[in-house]
Amino acid sequence: MTRPPDTYTIGQLSRLSGLPVKTIRFYSDAGVLPERDRTPAGYRLYGEADVARLELVRTLREIGVGLATIRSLGERDLRQVLDLHLRTVESQLKSLQRTRAVLRATLERGDPSEEDLRRLNTLGRIGAAERDALLDSFVAEVGGGVGAREQWLTCLREAMMPELPPEPTIEQLDAWLELVDLLSDDDYRTALRRQSEDYWDRREGGFDAKGWQETNAAVVAVVRAAIAEGVEPGTPEAAPVLDRVVALLARMHGAEDGPELRRTLARGYEEHDPRAEHQWRLVAVINGTPWPPPETIAHHWIARALGVTVPPS
Incomplete structure (x- = not known):
């Protein structure tokens, strides 16, 4: 039986490519350069296309592409x-x-201290894939199967755990490591899931991300204007400001302004887990942005204003 035309033995392919026979055999066994045929004596045969394929494999391997990807x-x-x-x-x-x-x-x-070694160890263990997996589990567990809440968390997903900058300071790295621990904490996840359950259970129609963002922006704008004018919570001047804020929040909650809604809002601020605010403080350190942001300042004002005007339930 004669050898098929336009074929090469592994030795000939080695001479054409300059690669050792051992390397070509390894690539062939790994499936990135499949043999075309075999001689009656059992020698591997390759075709014209394999010469170019072998050059491509060599180039890809030299720049670090894995065998599975090449395959x-x-x-x-x-x-x-x-x-x-x-x-x-x-x-x-x-x-x-x-x-x-x-x-x-x-x-x-x-x-170097043990804390320095811990930083390096954690940094080496948590890459992009691990970060994504952590956020996936956080959204799923805190969402608790409530579609609207999972939609809301998904909107915040990238913001609540930013990537480290290319040249992080020790403070940014420590904030990032603390954020990893916080988002992994089962007790924190449980507390967030239980928080405002009634609100999320009522959002059967889904979560309007755009509407939520617009309402929140409007609330912050109203309160910032009041703060700029020196309006303090609990003063007569604060009453109409709080009225406008509650009217905006009422639409977002699908409710009407009244004592019950105001008690619900006040209770939400009172029961708000302080670790949630700390989470965003850590994010600000990582991003190198000022703390507190306008949103936090505005909601602190609203919490104080409700606290002095809403009687305990």
Whole structure:
């Protein structure tokens, strides 16, 4: 039986490509360069296309593309593979930059401590995939199967755990590590799920993210204007401001302004877990943004105004 035309033995392919026979055999066994046929004596045979394929495999391996990704080239085009690899490299570069920044800061501060080692260990363990998995579990557990609440949490998902900057300070890194611990805390998740359950149970029609954002922005604008004019909660001047705020919140809650709604709002502020505000404080440190933001200042004002005008239930 003669060898099929336009085929090469592994030795010939080695001479054409400059790669060792051992390497080509490894690629063939790994499935990234499948053999075309075999000679009667059992020698592997490859075709013309395999010469170019082998050059592609070598190039992809040199830039760090994994064998599993190369093996999937039959299902993806080369652009998809290179795009995937680019995103992988960029993620690795970010991770290396962060590690470099932490190492530099640690060495500049003197002898490394156990806390410094903990930072480096945690930083090495929590990459983009682990961050996404943490946020997935947080949204699912705090959402508790309530569709509207899960929609709301999904809107906040990226904001509530930002990526570390490429060159984080020790303060930013510590805030990020504390945020990881907080979002992983079962007690915190349970407290958030139980908070305002009545409100979320009433949102059977789903969560209007745009409407919520517009209402919140309007509330903050009303209160900021009052604060700028020096209006203090509990004063006569604060009453009409609170009326406008409650009217806006009433629409968002699908309720009417009245003693019951105001008691519900006041109770919500009273029972608000302080760890939730601390979570956003940590986010501000990571992002390098001022604290407190206008939204927090406005809601503190509303809480005080309700506290001095709404009788205890």
